[in-house]
Amino acid sequence: MTALSGTHELTRFILRRDRIRILVWIVAIVALAGLTAAGIEGVFPTQAALDQTAAATQHNAAAIAFNGPAQGLNTVGGQVAFQFGAGGMVLVALMSLFMVGRLTRGEEEAGRLELMRSLPVGGLAPTLAASLTVAAMNIAVGVLTIAALLAQGLPAAGSLVFGMSFILIGLVFGGFALVAAQLTENTRVVYGAAGAMLGAAFVLRAVGDIGDGTVSWFSPIGWAQKARPFAGERWWPLLLLLTATVVLVAAAIALAARRDLGAGLVAAQAGRPRASRSLGHPLGLAFRLQRGGLLGWSAGLLVAGIAYGWIAPTVDSFIGQNKALAEILAGAGGANITDSYFAASFRLMALLATGFAIQAALRLRSEETSMRAESVLATPVSRWRWGASHVTVAFAGSVILLGVAGLATGLTYGAAGGDLNRAPGLVGAALFYAPAMWLMVGLAVALVGLMPRLAAASWAVLAACVVAGFLGAVLHLPGWLRNLSPFERVPQLPAKSLTLLPLVVISAVAAGLTLAGLFGLRRRDIGEF
């Protein structure tokens, strides 16, 4: 028996067990890439239209901050890389880090790995099987994306570089997750650490692309974009990604060899011998359980807010140089370009923060399936109080995260040369997204209460909102379909004026869904799987 015995069987087992999860990730990412490519031709049917948008985007710092460097934008391929490149790479990276975390540390934390290792299975086989699976998923996404782009008649070299960059970005962030999985005993921390690396990579390239491009060289996403798909391809930056993957995997293997099963290299700290005063009622418990998540997401939104606030004054100066463009964009947005930029930034950050809100609401379900809910509900705590405790954290957490995002944006905007007096208004503009986030919380609670097996569908709804918000125009989604997303109904402050009616309606729907979910939770069996 060698260290690798059993790898083949374990890989097959993973493929069988996670076949639906694997398929959904691959199909979703490839479909979005293909639909974007198909949509671009419709949005810009003539070369003149492409030339016009290329000229305009050149000076649109906001678009560059969200998407990447303006390169090859007067071609369909260049537009595909611009519209879907950064977003697609974030998706591929998320797919890899969630899969790696789940298949390595997740299995270990659940105690299932121990059972596997007691079989004639080599020490490195489970890690290798997980790595092979995730690598195969990335290759599938990359190859199918290349095929989809070629099918749209895009140039071969550009399609190849674009697809390769997806594969390699996935491998690099899978590598980060693999290293993190050796360092800590807690799967959530693995997701947090690898997710933070992804956030940092995105922000560094945004800052670099707005400037002279130097800072982008500190970001793996920056490397992928320096390979210039559809804009005079350069292959060697892809080698940087490949090298990083090899280094990360080697580091993970070296770390794995130095630790015991179940342990992390960072030793677990001792806890308190007695509970603090706040840990004596359901709300205190819910807050304590979600505290780490709330802090992590706050840090992420703080960084995002700082990045967007820092870029904001530049948006104005770009426009100052080009009066004609300013008029066009002002006409399109209904307001000045900086305000449109702020509105777009807050919508993005609100969608991001909804990740926490849904996670907090679904905690009700994970507490139930892990049988921890039953111990709490066996004490004199009503289901209503137990459910409301986690809902409260989700509702309040939404407001806190939006406040952090708005404040960081406003203060950094002032510090970077903008008008500091706008900070309170910007915080307000961000907070108006709270009802939309509550509606998503309500949806998750309704699913947990009424259709618990489908609770995870909340994530699919969030994904649909993200697509509606950012790819809606490119994908030709009809207006009514896009407007199903509550985030599209929120008044786009500060670009547009405040209308209260949509906020009242969204809040009412959120309250209705939440109450329906809590009533459902009171009526059904607990421990229903």
Next chain:
Amino acid sequence: MIDGVSQAISISGLVKGFGSTRALDGLDLSVETGEVHGFLGPNGSGKTTTIRILLGLLRADAGKVTLLGGDPWRDAVRLHRRLAYVPGEVSLWPNLSGGEVIDLFGRLRGDFNRRRRDELLERFQLDPTRKTRSYSKGNRQKVGLIAALASHTELLLLDEPTSGLDPLMEAVFQDCIREVKAEGRTVLLSSHILAEVEALCDRLSIIRLGRVVERGTLDELRHLTRTSITADTEFPAEGLADLPGLHGLEIDGTHVRFEADTDHLDVAVRRLSELGVRSLVSHPPTLEELFLRHYGDELANEPERLQRNRKAKP
């Protein structure tokens, strides 16, 4: 006498199905106030489902359930002030310490004796500062037991509470339950550790395929079953084979072994004495034998169960 004064738990005709399986199929159970009641049955026989209905976590499909004089589904919160529960698989929040979890449960229940908690930590030798992530199975059970025993509730619902405990800790647990009993509190102890049940329980109910098939004190249950006899006789042991109520008869010249139904024991012993008894060893049926007798034919009856489940389908 009024229900709920004499009876801590009274269940009749309880039915609960999950999809096409029928977990409980007309279960009757009564637990007197102040007794330690053993609840025996193999895995999957419905013990945990019964306890989860008593906790109001599951809603009964049919039947009448009274817990401490109330309805476990409607009056859950009020009743939970008066009981403590330990599941067979104590599942904890990995990033809280054992001490934090014990305090949390104590405060949620609202009846929490801090001195008793510290004394139990000492007796069960649990380190309260460790995060529960690093606890073994046995240590997680200890957290559940300490949290339950540190309260002074009138009823304890224990669902295989000692799985994973070592023999020393099992002894500590038994001492604790004897103290609880001495204080006049009621315990429902689901278990398949027969020695534990034998040592602690006043009465017991044996559950099989979602129904209680035997109930009574240990002595009463023993009466229903067989006594093992091993004897050496002066004359070759003849004339035993045609006696009624003897089982597993083995005769080797003057050495004889058999099991006798309680009702026929007298006849068998009289016949033996006619043969001239030189030595005689008799032992009452152990709980294990009782148990095996009820479940030995489990496999044989599997088709019957499947058929019942099929009938339960809508």
